[in-house]
Amino acid sequence: MDLSWILNHLGEDREQYFGAVAPPIVQSSIFAFPTVASMRTGFRDELGNHVYTRGNNPTVEILRKKVAALEGAEDCLMFGSGAAAMSAAAIACVSGGDHVVCVAKPYSWTRAVLKDLLGRFGVSTTFVDGTEIANFESALTERTRLIVLESPNSMTFEQQDLAAVAALAKARGIRTLCDNSYATPLNQSPLALGIDLVAHSATKYLNGHSDVVAGALCGGAVLIREVFRGPYMTLGAILAPHDAWLMIRGLRTLPIRMERIAATTSHVLAFLEAHPRVRRVYSPRAHGNPQLGLSERQLHGASGLLTIELDAADVAAVERFCDGLERFLMTVSWGGYESLAFPVCAVYPADAQLHPPPGLSLSLVRLSIGLEEPEVLIADLDAALARL
Known part of the structure; x- marks a missing residue:
């Protein structure tokens, strides 16, 4: 079928x-x-x-x-x-x-x-x-x-x-x-x-x-x-x-949505992996992923979800980055037509430390790539990263 x-x-x-x-x-x-x-x-x-x-x-x-x-x-x-x-x-x-x-x-x-x-x-x-x-x-x-x-x-x-x-x-x-x-x-x-x-x-x-x-x-x-x-x-x-x-x-549009999202994500991923203010990119397709071999063997294609660890001195710097995004909506969930950002620090008190034991680092921001043009999203991320 x-x-x-x-x-x-x-x-x-x-x-x-x-x-x-x-x-x-x-x-x-x-x-x-x-x-x-x-x-x-x-x-x-x-x-x-x-x-x-x-x-x-x-x-x-x-x-x-x-x-x-x-x-x-x-x-x-x-x-x-x-x-x-x-x-x-x-x-x-x-x-x-x-x-x-x-x-x-x-x-x-x-x-x-x-x-x-x-x-x-x-x-x-x-x-x-x-x-x-x-x-x-x-x-x-x-x-x-x-x-x-x-x-x-x-x-x-x-x-x-x-x-x-x-x-x-x-x-x-x-x-x-x-x-x-x-x-x-x-x-x-x-x-x-x-x-x-x-x-x-x-x-x-x-x-x-x-x-x-x-x-x-x-x-x-x-x-x-x-x-x-x-x-x-x-x-x-x-x-x-x-x-x-x-x-x-x-x-009805699942295949073409996923194809477009995967193509855009590959450009965004390459940009983020090369940016000096990004310490690490979490993604099954990231070059630094220790499970890259399993990704290539088990996954038939890519998705639009990835997480970045910012080179941030404190939570305030993470907030400056997120607040500076204009093309990414700040919200929960993922997988829609629109690009989204979810900062881990949003679920912690404003005065929380950047690395609370034993939880996730508050410098993590999850991105869900949507159907926008890749150059638009990259320019938005670049401008927000400059605010760090």
Whole structure:
């Protein structure tokens, strides 16, 4: 199945809705049945039938089919956020007394669900440096039921050898879950490498327009149905039909957006790596990345997310740089059409030290490259760096 078919036609049965090229938004919370028998059948399989939009909605179903096909998965569930997708997957895979192994620096809400929420119910988690397979192996116990990965992560971009971790886990009957938000299904295929479940903050590149918060979870049909019957239906963190429709529209341009973003990022990356006021650039494609070989082997293409460590004397200098940016919007998240900047120092008090132990350096600024011209972004960064 080719990419253009998935994005433009898969799941869109136009004969069912008057030949409309764009699918309709089925803005209905409930669906009626002609007989008791047909209603009974619907209740027995709410994932495969339209009973209640909390379970399965026709517009959301089109999106599910597209995202599943992009990931090479048998099925997909769409959620109201990426955090909901990761949380549902983790909750479905463990019980009280079980053990989880997770990479050391996951997304903050992934850490929260493992350590704070599941920890309250007797699930323990060991956080390990995921750059070495030996660290996973040494952390496993007889109670380990899940390994949580994020490759690359979304701040300093450490990766895991997904095929090696999957092989280790399968040999011991342990499930694996990977956050693939950075790479997108176009640039990394965790399921093909043996990973069981793949999650996305679909808010980012999959939607790509900074107007929808969404999450996706992809995997085998049996496992996805298990998640559906459990935390998906129980917790109700669903994606609304209108948001699904916006995401379908956003997906149409995913390949050309990612191609343009990658091309621009390569120019910005080269500029930043050569600038004397940038101590280090964190990116899977950076020349100084110790995992560059893994990037070339495991990632099919580049993304637009990178982090710079500024040569700053204090937090005030970092603020001068960020406040001087005119083409980068200062905000959270990433992966939209617009270029963004996220300073780590913004989450600390104004009088914080530049290197608070044991947290991230406050001289780090994450950049998300959008669809602007590279020379415009480079000129903006150059002018802001002069303010240091």
